[in-house]
Amino acid sequence: MALEVEASGAPLSSFLKDFPSPLGPGEPLPWSSAGSGALSKAEVPGALAERARSLLGGRGVSPLLAASLIHSAVNEVLQTDLTEFKQQNVETEGEGDEERFTLLDGESLQRCFFNKLRDVCCEWQKQLPPLRPLKRFLLVSIHAIRNTRRKMEDRHVLLPEFNQLFGLSDDTDRAFFAVFDGHGGVDAANYSATHLHVNVGLHEEIVKNPAEALKCSFQKTDEMFLFKAKREKLRSGTTGVSALIVGNKLHIAWLGDSQVMLVQQGKAVTLMEPHKPEREDERARIETLGGCVTYMDCWRVNGTLAVSRAIGDICQKPYISGDADGDSFELTGSEDYLLLACDGFFDAVKPYEVVDLVLDHLMQTKGVGLKAAERLVAAAKENGSSDNITVLVVFLRDPQDILADCLKDPKSLGAGDDAQSSPFNFLSCEAAATQ
Structure with missing residues (x-):
């Protein structure tokens, strides 16, 4: 922890040197103004955190420290009177009711937030608070490519510093990971990558019932995006898969x-x-709701989408549901790694093939797992995937230990029941041990 604090002080000095004084009312924001439009109150924490993570990360501030700074600055903004940023009211029709939503001026709100963030940096430069890293081993390998598609519509989130971003100071480790695969544009995927984890972290059940917090946050994110889609005439959607590690429990939702x-x-x-x-x-x-499922090169909802649940897709609601499924699992310490990926990967590589591919990569790199995701993406492309491909590998044990266990007892480690039907038969552990 001392090393983390010592290494993190210099970027704060550099940050404050770049921004020696607060921003005035007419001064430009330190990040792109493209995302400075109107915000609903529910969108404020996610939008502010996303801008600051990019800004601080680009200036060498460690993710652990950046998350703590952002939490403090966002809290200060939320404790102010947000009515001074009120831009307009939007009326939307509910089921027989009219609800009024207040929109806030994004640019002035972000300028206020930046000044709060700068104030926190000034204070913490004098004395940094203690920063507690994860006790659990985590090593993340991520790789994403546009492939042959015209646009890249995938997005991903990796947040080992989940506790720091949401001010959770108990002794429980938490880490969040997600992959989003957009369709019909990137707006829904961008939105989900900005707001889903924030909705999870701010959910009232995040400590007592994290599985419920994770699952419910998909629906909340869908509702928030639909409100934005209606007022801005957006038609995109996104699939999503997430993993929340809480102590010795793994919670997933999708x-x-x-x-x-x-x-x-x-x-x-x-x-x-x-x-x-x-x-x-x-x-x-879908059929109970009055929709239909037809075959047009693959099975599609109302002849359009090849998935039946997603965030967004305002024109296909309620047939395309925003209600996520979820599950929870005990972690015993025997788990090697998690893998999250979009259909551009899983349509080309079967789960049992992943084991051989990762093991082959670890043998070639002598147990260095940082580019494991790159190896998997390359395999999906070689197998004919033309879609966007995103692969996120979360090693729960040191890759060198995984490789060492394989070399110690090669015959005990197979790809499972499907191993015999696997077309992959790269260097086996046994073969590697003799070379």
């Missing part, structure tokens, strides 16, 4: 066909079933 899987002692473990229109329960739900 909408659509992005997936999360677990590898435990060298075996692929299926954790979930994606939401596709051809699923019997999904088809029944």
Whole structure:
């Protein structure tokens, strides 16, 4: 912890040197003004945190310190009277009721936030508060490519510093990871990557019932985006898959066909079933609502979307549901890694093949796992995927230990029941041990 604090002081001095005085009313923001439009009150924490994470990260402030700074500055903004930033009221029609939503002027609000952030940096430069890193081992490998698609519509979030960002000071480790696969534009994926984890962290049940907080936050994010989509005429949507590690528990939640899987002692473990229109329960739900599922090169909802649940897709609600599924699992310490990825990966690489690919990569790199995701993305592309591909690997054990266990007892580590049907048969542990 002392090393973390010592290494983090210099970037604060550099930050304050770049911004020696608060921003005045007419001065430009230190980040792109493209995201400075009107904000609902619910959007404020996520929008402010996202701008600051990018700004501080680009100036070398460690994620742990940046998250703590952001939490303090956002709290100060939320404790002020936000009515001074009121821009307009928007009327939306509910089920027989009219609700009035107040929108806030994003630019002036962000200028206020930046000045609060600068004040916190000035204070903390004198004496940094203690920063407690995770006790659990986590190593993250991430790789994402546009591939042959015209646009990149995937987004991802990795947040090992979850506790610091939301001011959770108990002794429980928490880390959050997510992958979003947008369609019909990138707006829904961008929005979800900005707000979903914030809705989780600010949920009233985050401490007592994190599984409920995670699952409910998908629906809240969907509702928030639909409000934005209605006022700004946005038509995009996004699938999403998330993993929240809380102590020795793994909580997952998902909408659509992005997936999360677990590898435990060298075996692929299926954790979930994606939401596709051809699923019997999904088809029944859609048809009960008056929609239809038809085959047009693949099964589609109302002849359009190939997923049955997503955030957004305002023109296809309620057939495209924003109600997430979730599950929870005990972590025993025998888990090797989690993998979260979009359908551009899972349509080309089967879960049992992941085990061989990662093991082959670890043998080639002598147990260095930082580019494992890059190896997996390359395999999906080689197997014919033309879609956007995002792969996020969260090692729960040191990759060198995973490799050492394999070399110690090669025959005990297989890809599971599907191993015999795997077309991959890279260097086996046994072969590597003799080379």
